[in-house]
Amino acid sequence: MQEAIAASDIHKRYDETVALDGLTFAVAEGSIFGLLGPNGAGKSTTVKVLTTLTTPDSGEAAVAGLDVLNQGAEVRRRIGVVAQASSVDEEATGRENLVLQGRLYGIRGRELDRKVDGLLERFGLADHGGRIAKGYSGGMKRRLDIAMGLIHDPKVLFLDEPTTGLDPEVRAQMWAEIRRLNAEDGLTILLTTHYLEEADQLAERLAFVDRGKVVVEGPPEQLKAELSGDTVAIEIGKSVNGRAVEALRGLAEVRELQALERAVHARVDDGAAALPALLAALSAAEVPVAAATVARPSLDDVYLRYTGRSFEQAEQAKEKNDDEGSDR
């Protein structure tokens, strides 16, 4: 199968901050690929490089078989881009937004009218096309963003955090739409997200990005299967963390142990069978247990395994680090 996107050893830094540090991945034509990582991991920068918005310091990238650095104009004709934040012109109506977008691709006249009508209809905006977009809801703006990204029938669609900030119902609709774009329109879709569930639901393959690098890549099922057995997550008080690890380390059932801030995750072959022994060990060490859950491995566990910290921790650490709110 041909590659619709190929990124190889991409480096990019902003002043002192390293945004991409040797990022490499490839996306097969006609697939949905998820780029997953906490805020600030480098997902948006990756999209900016691949869509020719910005240039990398080094590395190579090809989209739709064209070199991103030297054939930028040709690449731009073949890609649709939906940025992380809505990029709707709020002073214009939905229809005017779409018409201008079409004209920038050289589509005019009747063909443009037909496409605009079709997209307004498809994205549930037919009754709102004549309204100024300032009055649109978040979900409507998002749908208009995607409609604009599709006006020229692109081959490859970039969706940068398409559902961030949307309520669950709208998010579910968006997922259905993304699946339809891939299945019916045959679009290759690169999706970035910091929702593990979203990548799990939509992506045929995914790559975890951490600190500007791909740490692990593969189909979600395979990534989870590599972590054999179950995860027993035991919530405990912060102060007794060290004692809990000590108590569990020696047990025969425990294959792997991860200490988090207020919890310990133990990987075991059979969660239900191992649980009593784990709790008994903690009880003997006088560690009070707040809650214990047994689960099949999740993408969060995959992330934890490869980066040594939970997804949630990485998100929080990022938020603490940059309060300026700019996401790269």
Next chain:
Amino acid sequence: MTATVLNSFDMTQRWMRALIRQPWWIAITLVQPIIWLLLFGALFKAVTEIPGFEAASYNDFLAPGVIVMASVFAAGWNGMGTLEDLQRGVMDRFLVTPVSRSPLIIGPIAQVSIVIVIQSLIMVGISLAVGAEFPGGVHGIAALFLATVLLAATLAAFSQAIALVTRQEETLIGIVQFVVLPLTFLSACFMQLDLAPGWIQDLAKFNPVNWTVEAGRDATSAAADWGFIFERIGLLAILAAFSIWVATRAFRSYQRSV
């Protein structure tokens, strides 16, 4: 090439539509220069009594000056729209389409130019109403407008370039305020230059605002020197082309940092 021209019209249409939807803004933009015209006309009336002042009435002298001043002010703020597009992600969306850079710069310039022509027509009307004369006739007024629009294009393009490079409202406001008033007062907008101190006369030689006022005032006078006027208009055209080129280059700086 055709695509660039068509897209320039598309962008102009976008900016004009946004403008028309803000009637209060239009009203203020049009009323403000009228106030300047009437205010300065009244305040500086006695200037004509200074020995060596050539114009018979200050209103005759002032009209081209205020027309140019109003245009300088309007054009200086051109980068504010660019900033808004940058902040709202609209610019990034445009930059990943096949559109070339110049229509993105030309759209806001065309908008402000149209505003300036309308504004200037109103000021000519008001000037005529308060007794000013434009002996140079329609040709003269057309030359004044042309010079003014070229000057406005120059300043508007620089304003956009500053917006693209700094991406900060405060910085743009600071720079525009720092530049616009001195440019206006180091020119013959309000005062015959040979009555001004020597250093102002020297600086004014390099001031495009002064080139514009002198060309426009000469064109609207009874004895227009068209050689001089076309030379100035030519200079302004070169400057406008240069600054639009600079603004398109500013996208590179922006895209490196984004």
